[in-house]
Amino acid sequence: MDAKEIADQITALKKKKNAIIMAHYYVADEIQDIADFVGDSFFLAKKATETDADIIVLCGVRFMGESAKVLNPDKKVLIPEMAADCPMAHMATTDGIDEMRSRYDDLAVVCYVNSTADLKAASDVCVTSANALKIVSRLPQKNIYFIPDQNLAHYIADQLPDKNFIFNDGFCHVHNSIRLDVLKKTKAMKPDAPVLVHPECRPEVVAEADYVGSTSGIIKYASESDAKEFIVATELGVMHELQKRNPDKKFYPAGPMQICPNMKKLTMEKLLHVLQFEDSEITLPDDLMRDAKAPMEEMLRLAQ
Ligand code: 13P
Numbered sequence: 001m002d003a004k005e006i007a008d009q010i011t012a013l014k015k016k017k018n019a020i021i022m023a024h025y026y027v028a029d030e031i032q033d034i035a036d037f038v039g040d041s042f043f044l045a046k047k048a049t050e051t052d053a054d055i056i057v058l059c060g061v062r063f064m065g066e067s068a069k070v071l072n073p074d075k076k077v078l079i080p081e082m083a084a085d086c087p088m089a090h091m092a093t094t095d096g097i098d099e100m101r102s103r104y105d106d107l108a109v110v111c112y113v114n115s116t117a118d119l120k121a122a123s124d125v126c127v128t129s130a131n132a133l134k135i136v137s138r139l140p141q142k143n144i145y146f147i148p149d150q151n152l153a154h155y156i157a158d159q160l161p162d163k164n165f166i167f168n169d170g171f172c173h174v175h176n177s178i179r180l181d182v183l184k185k186t187k188a189m190k191p192d193a194p195v196l197v198h199p200e201c202r203p204e205v206v207a208e209a210d211y212v213g214s215t216s217g218i219i220k221y222a223s224e225s226d227a228k229e230f231i232v233a234t235e236l237g238v239m240h241e242l243q244k245r246n247p248d249k250k251f252y253p254a255g256p257m258q259i260c261p262n263m264k265k266l267t268m269e270k271l272l273h274v275l276q277f278e279d280s281e282i283t284l285p286d287d288l289m290r291d292a293k294a295p296m297e298e299m300l301r302l303a304q
């Protein structure tokens, strides 16, 4: 089957089964093009609560499918590749959370959505990179145990000096691989280009940014800016939407290795397969879904 036949079959099956395709900006260009909605993690979680489709096909890594399922327990949630898992989602433990709860009375456990359903279920509130600052600033607790991403935690902590942050040592290997020395070399070659940085990057890289934000935030900033070229410090899947919205602007990667191998496990063939056979379904125990739903809903409430 050629690419057009695959795309046509996906579109036909989607209609027939009343399915909706949602994609993150880091998946392959052709998947972004065929999706009904493309967005950052917050947008995808929110959109999942607004659809009346019978099936949600979440084109992203597993935690994104789990988030959609937790928010929509009665819907069928499929992901094209079950093995597309984010390593950072596992970089904290429920034992670690219990330990912090025993140490601090006045504690909020804040869980980045890039985490397993188990971790979400043990937390007080979830956040994404698009809403973490707003949500943590609205929490009454002084002590904040922020899991799993230490870089996002430091970015938020620096802006909220009245909070006492307890850091966890998780990180995204893709964003963490963007090194300051390499970024400085890129900057030296493109001195007029604003630097757009995702907060999963290291603090010293964030410190060089003209703009820090989620994937959607980066795309919006670049699209509204008068600048003609930009240095981009996030996964390179965003280049597709950046270029689509801004055909006259130029975008340069900050470093050489900004590819998420898990996001890139998704293909059009796998998307077609999962729509045909519905065999890669996210299922979670009922009690886990119930416990993970509360902090996800708290995020949606506090983000308003
Ligand atoms: P956002 O789209 O929320 O910025 O997420 C970045 C990310 O790493 C998702 O895996």
Ligand code: SF4
Residues within 6 Å of the ligand: 026, 061, 085, 086, 087, 088, 089, 114, 172, 173, 174, 175, 235, 260, 261, 262, 263
């Ligand atoms: Fe996980 Fe990083 Fe890949 Fe996002 S880019 S899915 S945080 S490894």
